[in-house]
Amino acid sequence: MSDWPDVRLHVVTGKGGTGKSTVAAALALALAHGGRDVLLCEVEGRQGIARMFDVEPLPYEERRLATGLPGRRGRAGTVHALHVDPESALLEYLALYYHLGRAGRLLDRFGVVDFATTLAPGVRDVLLTGKVFEAAKPGGRRGGGRAYDAVVLDAPPTGRIVQFLGVSSELAGLAKVGPVKHQSDLMMGLFRSEATAVHLTTVLEEMPVQETADGITELRAAGLPVGGVVVDMVRPRDLDDEHLAAAGAGALDPGGVEHDLRAAGLDDEVADGLVDVLLADGRDHAVRRRLEDAQRERLATLGRPTYELPRLAGGVDLGALYELAGLLREQGMS
Amino acid sequence: MSRHRPRVGPRSSGGEQSPHLDVDALLADPTTRIVVCCGSGGVGKTTTSAALALRAAEQGRKVVVLTIDPARRLAQSMGIEELDNTPRPVVGIDAAAGGTLDAMMLDMKRTFDEVVESQASPDKAAQILANPFYVALSSSFAGTQEYMAMEKLGQVHRDAEADGTYDLVVVDTPPSRSALDFLDAPERLSSFLDGRFIRLLLAPARGPARFMTAGLGLVTGAVTKLIGAQVLRDMQTFVAAFDTLFGGFRARAERTFALLQADGTAFLVVASPEPDALREAAYFTERLADDAMPLAGLVVNRCSARPGGGAAVLSADEAVAAATRVGKRDPRSVTTGLLRLHADRARAVEREERLVERFGAAHPDVPVVAVAALAGDVHDLDGLRAVGRLLAGG
Numbered sequence: 001m002s003d004w005p006d007v008r009l010h011v012v013t014g015k016g017g018t019g020k021s022t023v024a025a026a027l028a029l030a031l032a033h034g035g036r037d038v039l040l041c042e043v044e045g046r047q048g049i050a051r052m053f054d055v056e057p058l059p060y061e062e063r064r065l066a067t068g069l070p071g072r073r074g075r076a077g078t079v080h081a082l083h084v085d086p087e088s089a090l091l092e093y094l095a096l097y098y099h100l101g102r103a104g105r106l107l108d109r110f111g112v113v114d115f116a117t118t119l120a121p122g123v124r125d126v127l128l129t130g131k132v133f134e135a136a137k138p139g140g141r142r143g144g145g146r147a148y149d150a151v152v153l154d155a156p157p158t159g160r161i162v163q164f165l166g167v168s169s170e171l172a173g174l175a176k177v178g179p180v181k182h183q184s185d186l187m188m189g190l191f192r193s194e195a196t197a198v199h200l201t202t203v204l205e206e207m208p209v210q211e212t213a214d215g216i217t218e219l220r221a222a223g224l225p226v227g228g229v230v231v232d233m234v235r236p237r238d239l240d241d242e243h244l245a246a247a248g249a250g251a252l253d254p255g256g257v258e259h260d261l262r263a264a265g266l267d268d269e270v271a272d273g274l275v276d277v278l279l280a281d282g283r284d285h286a287v288r289r290r291l292e293d294a295q296r297e298r299l300a301t302l303g304r305p306t307y308e309l310p311r312l313a314g315g316v317d318l319g320a321l322y323e324l325a326g327l328l329r330e331q332g333m334s
Numbered sequence: 335m336s337r338h339r340p341r342v343g344p345r346s347s348g349g350e351q352s353p354h355l356d357v358d359a360l361l362a363d364p365t366t367r368i369v370v371c372c373g374s375g376g377v378g379k380t381t382t383s384a385a386l387a388l389r390a391a392e393q394g395r396k397v398v399v400l401t402i403d404p405a406r407r408l409a410q411s412m413g414i415e416e417l418d419n420t421p422r423p424v425v426g427i428d429a430a431a432g433g434t435l436d437a438m439m440l441d442m443k444r445t446f447d448e449v450v451e452s453q454a455s456p457d458k459a460a461q462i463l464a465n466p467f468y469v470a471l472s473s474s475f476a477g478t479q480e481y482m483a484m485e486k487l488g489q490v491h492r493d494a495e496a497d498g499t500y501d502l503v504v505v506d507t508p509p510s511r512s513a514l515d516f517l518d519a520p521e522r523l524s525s526f527l528d529g530r531f532i533r534l535l536l537a538p539a540r541g542p543a544r545f546m547t548a549g550l551g552l553v554t555g556a557v558t559k560l561i562g563a564q565v566l567r568d569m570q571t572f573v574a575a576f577d578t579l580f581g582g583f584r585a586r587a588e589r590t591f592a593l594l595q596a597d598g599t600a601f602l603v604v605a606s607p608e609p610d611a612l613r614e615a616a617y618f619t620e621r622l623a624d625d626a627m628p629l630a631g632l633v634v635n636r637c638s639a640r641p642g643g644g645a646a647v648l649s650a651d652e653a654v655a656a657a658t659r660v661g662k663r664d665p666r667s668v669t670t671g672l673l674r675l676h677a678d679r680a681r682a683v684e685r686e687e688r689l690v691e692r693f694g695a696a697h698p699d700v701p702v703v704a705v706a707a708l709a710g711d712v713h714d715l716d717g718l719r720a721v722g723r724l725l726a727g728g
Binding site: 015016017018046048051157159205206207210236238239240243246247252256257260261263264265266269272273274277278279281282284285287288291313314315 | 606650663672673681685711
């Protein structure tokens with residue numbers, strides 16, 4: 001059973017380096033089950049989706065990307081991908097609403113496109129979120145585009161998310177009229193509704209957890225719906241609590257470890273100092289696990305559903321994305 | 335599981351190791367006047383800059399570090415939680431070698447205001463500072479932060495060279511989407527401020543621009559439709575007030591750019607051992623070379639420490655096999671868990687080394703230093719000293 005049955009737009013943010021894009025991709029795969037179709041959007045021009053799924057760089061149009069994670073009920077759904085860049089979005093927007101074919105090109109020549117998409121306050125964000133809004137808005141889409149059951153947005157980092165989604169307040173001081181203002185109001189309606197959830201990814205370290213706490217406060221203050229917290233890159237738990245405590249206190253028995261290693265035929269390695277290496281590994285691991293536990297407790301005080309994903313020592317490839325998707329689903333995120 | 339097998343066939347990895355980046359030599363070199371730390375977000379640029387600055391100061395340099403967005407506790411420990419745009423002395427450094435350390439957190443809007451105030455008459459400055467378009471431009475536009483980081487660097491460097499307060503400026507760069515933004519955004523902003531669009535708004539019927547006015551009606555019409563007439567009017571007022579400053583902005587940006595190309599400047603590209611961060615680092619390295627900017631080397635932060643801190647006694651695969659064997663005899667043995675941890679760590683180290691080797695294969699001349707991840711976060715001077723020691727390879 002999903003924790004987010006009514007959510008159509010899943011926004012995934014997080015501090016840089018916490019695996020935001022990986023989590024967004026895994027969530028899209030996890031949501032695409034039982035025949036549900038999901039759109040995964042990226043807005044930061046990095047072509048991260050193409051790299052993760054090992055496909056050609058994505059154009060400014062929806063592309064079928066992958067089949068979702070199979071489930072027990074019904075067939076798997078599909079994941080489509082959309083790479084939104086502000087220049088294309090602006091020209092499309094002008095062509096659509098104003099039939100500005102010629103002027104659109106002129107605007108480009110005069111540097112207005114560059115101006116609007118890189119410098120004008122909020123316009124860039126309206127254009128980026130606008131395209132995502134088109135795909136996620138209730139009541140189907142103009143022009144008969146494909147309808148999705150859910151949209152996952154790989155969003156800008158926590159520090160910019162409120163500004164990114166809160167485009168209307170940013171614009172309020174400047175554009176009091178005009179279609180950009182009108183559209184941003186419409187979009188805020190969706191972003192502030194129960195059909196949206198802003199999930200935050202973090203790792204169990206002090207700064208990212210602090211940023212998560214700050215992010216939740218800011219999102220709430222802006223009236224944006226806070227979703228879950230995805231804890232990424234959690235260390236393996238190969239030592240049980242008792243062994244972990246002993247490893248941390250330096251109280252593991254070297255004789256016992258040596259005995260086990262020799263029994264497994266590792267005499268050469270024992271002679272090379274493997275026992276000390278393993279005990280040092282254990283001690284270091286215990287220190288880091290204790291730090292993780294402290295941050296986990298801190299996260300628990302934030303009162304949001306949390307989902308944990310393991311650190312994958314071999315890196316994240318396509319197979320790993322499905323593995324992570326499975327873990328998110330098991331924990332009720334999809 | 336023999337450990338001394340002969341190597342057969344071509345090596346599967348990149349081959350030659352990258353040259354080692356000697357951080358202490360860089361910091362000790364009196365001709366090094368500016369160190370710029372750049373890289374994509376979340377790779378530890380701020381901590382690296384602060385650690386380098388502290389290390390240089392404790393080795394006798396007179397240092398100022400400009401940071402963008404330090405973690406709160408780190409900022410507190412350096413005494414810079416106040417955003418006042420002025421370097422403040424850092425308390426608690428070891429001054430035995432005769433060095434000093436000042437630190438400053440960049441206030442983007444204030445830096446912009448200062449530039450305006452220094453360039454315009456008081457009346458005009460007040461008019462510009464109150465314009466709504468300016469307020470938005472100076473506080474939230476993409477690119478402003480990069481532009482202002484460079485502007486502040488230029489200011490501090492000029493002052494330092496004039497009065498000898500500092501002999502080394504260490505700069506942290508903004509947490510951009512891409513490290514390239516740091517080099518591109520100032521150009522974008524100044525070319526916008528200087529640009530044809532602005533000129534047209536200002537004087538549509540003047541001189542050679544006149545034959546374009548047919549297009550101009552369409553352009554302003556479209557802009558008005560898009561963002562509303564009020565914004566356009568604000569922009570025009572702003573542009574009119576700002577007109578005399580445009581040349582100044584362009585000239586300042588160009589001066590700072592030239593400063594970055596100068597011999598006394600050293601770029602350090604910061605990355606983490608992840609494909610995305612290293613790809614960014616590679617782009618940036620190439621871009622620096624294209625722009626004739628002096629690259630000192632690559633810092634790879636947050637590397638997994640080698641198991642046991644020393645040479646690999648067991649590879650990842652060997653450790654997994656050993657764990658299985660021990661586990662068969664005694665599933666509850668702690669040795670199984672330790673071997674699995676060892677395998678996990680060895681796998682991470684092997685993967686990271688491969689990634690860094692690949693960077694080295696493509697950029698064989700770039701010196702590299704790998705910095706092991708600390709167990710906890712850095713939020714005091716001792717933590718920064720520890721990072722500094724790791725940066726210096728110790």
